Amino acid sequence: MRVNEADLDWDVTDREETGFRRKRLAAAAGGDQLGCSLYELPPGKKSWPFHFHTGNEEAMYVLAGTGRLRTADGTDPLEPGDYVTFPVGEEGGHRVINDGDDTLRYLALSTMDDPDVTVYPDSGKIGIYAGSAPGSDDPRTVAGYYRRDDDVDYWLDEA
16 A cells, blocks of 8 residues: 655654654555655654664664764764664663754664564563554553563572
């Protein structure tokens, strides 16, 4: 199915240093196995907190503007035409930072595998999703965010 981004409304996220606009292109076009969103990141803002997925690969393609990309290896510049992949696992950790003067506009793509666990190393949290992939609006059977160190003994609460 075809969709034009001009026909879609922006979803807005604005929370302290994190702030962006997003259009869910793949969802609007009926995508199921491949996600794609258009992002606009204003100057001075950052994307989702630094994270990696244990079950989904992601990528980005920069359309306009400049910024920096934080990865597990450090921080590198971003410019129009850059395409970057974020493999499953720690080596795929990433966060986009707009330290330029103009809006940073990019496409974010991902596989839509279910279940998935997203790891947030800076805050020590994990996100768990089952029933629909991260980025999906479909109902989930299990979802939540937890401290990574909140481990309990398997037999502790045995009935």
